[in-house]
Amino acid sequence: PMLVIKQQDAQLASAEDEVLNVVAAATKTELISDNIFKLYGGDDDERANILKDLPNYGWVHLVCHGILDAGDPFSSHFQISDGKDGIGEITIMDIIRSKVPNAEFAFLSACHTAELPEEFSCEESLHLAAAMQFCGYRSVVGTLWPLNDDDGPRMAKAFYEYMFAEPKEGEEVGYLRSARALNKVTQRMRRHRDYKNCPERWVNVVRIGA
Numbered sequence: 001p002m003l004v005i006k007q008q009d010a011q012l013a014s015a016e017d018e019v020l021n022v023v024a025a026a027t028k029t030e031l032i033s034d035n036i037f038k039l040y041g042g043d044d045d046e047r048a049n050i051l052k053d054l055p056n057y058g059w060v061h062l063v064c065h066g067i068l069d070a071g072d073p074f075s076s077h078f079q080i081s082d083g084k085d086g087i088g089e090i091t092i093m094d095i096i097r098s099k100v101p102n103a104e105f106a107f108l109s110a111c112h113t114a115e116l117p118e119e120f121s122c123e124e125s126l127h128l129a130a131a132m133q134f135c136g137y138r139s140v141v142g143t144l145w146p147l148n149d150d151d152g153p154r155m156a157k158a159f160y161e162y163m164f165a166e167p168k169e170g171e172e173v174g175y176l177r178s179a180r181a182l183n184k185v186t187q188r189m190r191r192h193r194d195y196k197n198c199p200e201r202w203v204n205v206v207r208i209g210a
Contacts, residue, residue: 001035001036001037001056001057001058001059001102002026002031002036002037002038002057002058002059002060002061003038003040003050003053003054003056003057003059003060003061004019004022004023004037004038004039004040004060004061004063005039005040005042005050005060005061005062005063005064005078005080005090006018006019006039006040006041006042006063006064007042007063007064007065007078007079007080007081008041008042008043008081008082009042009064009065009079009082011065012063012064012065012149013149014149014150014152014153015063015064015152017152017153018063018109018152018153018156019039019063019156020153021153021156021157021160022061022156022160023039024157025156025157025160025161025163025164026160026164028161028164029164029165031164038053038057040080042064042080042081042088043081046080046081047080047081047087047088047089047090050080050090051090051094051098054095054098054100055098055099055100055101057100058100058102058103058104058105058175059104059105059106059107059175060105060106060107060137061106061107061109061156062078062106062107062108062109062110063109063110063152064078064079064080064109064110065078065079065110065111066078066079066108066110066111066112066113066128067079067089068112068115068127068128073092073126073131074091074092074093074096075091075092075093076091076092076128076131077089077090077091077092077094078090078108078110078128092128092131092132092134092135095131095132095135096134096135099136100135100136100137103135103136103137103138104137104138104139104174104175105137105138105139105140105174105175105178106129106132106137106139106140106141107140107141107156107159108128108129108132108140108141108142108143109143109147109152109155109156110128110142110143110147111143111145111146111147112127112128112143112144112145112146113127113128113129113142113143114127114128114129114130114142114143114144114206114208115127115143115144115145127142128142129141129142129206129208130208133208133209137209138175138209138210139175139176139178139179139207139208139209139210140207140208140209141159141178141182141205141206141207142205142206142207142208143204143205143206144203144204144205144206145200145204147204147205148201150194151189151201151204151205154189155185155189155205158181158184158185158188159181159182159185160181162177162180162181162184162185163177163178163181175210176210178207179207182205182206182207185205186202186203186205189201189202190202
């Protein structure tokens with residue numbers, strides 16, 4: 001089961017295209033149904049519904065802004081809308097309290113989600129991607145710095161086409177395919193003419209976990 005959450009924000013120019021690519025990949029494998037695939041579009045009143053649904057979905061794909069709080073790591077959050085006073089935020093503490101029993105995979109398509117800021121101790125690798133692991137997600141994809149607008153849709157398309165493809169004999173299944181999927185994405189980007197002189201774009205996205 002997969003939950004997709006997209007923030008409504010003019011700065012996220014390619015967010016809609018990215019979600020459409022995820023949906024297209026899921027459609028090819030007949031994942032589109034109310035029971036196993038759900039999409040939230042970032043309306044201001046969706047926070048409570050997202051937190052209510054989160055325990056029912058083992059996979060989550062977030063297209064949004066990620067904010068790391070150096071002073072209070074558990075208040076680090078994903079911005080799901082422009083709501084005020086925390087209405088538009090899903091914090092790490094919110095996710096911990098949700099107790100997602102079958103948490104497997106999270107794709108954090110947001111800036112800096114796997115970056116450890118200078119103000120954090122080098123011995124405490126608590127960035128947003130690591131925090132999602134602490135919440136129970138076994139495999140997490142995140143970013144080391146800002147994501148180029150064009151890269152999100154391209155990565156999502158290639159990544160999920162592999163994730164949802166019928167595995168060949170001997171290949172991993174489910175969330176265990178995420179490492180190979182990301183490797184295939186980066187290999188494809190390296191060969192593409194738009195990335196030959198831009199290694200910072202294809203080394204930006206990393207995966208941690210099982």
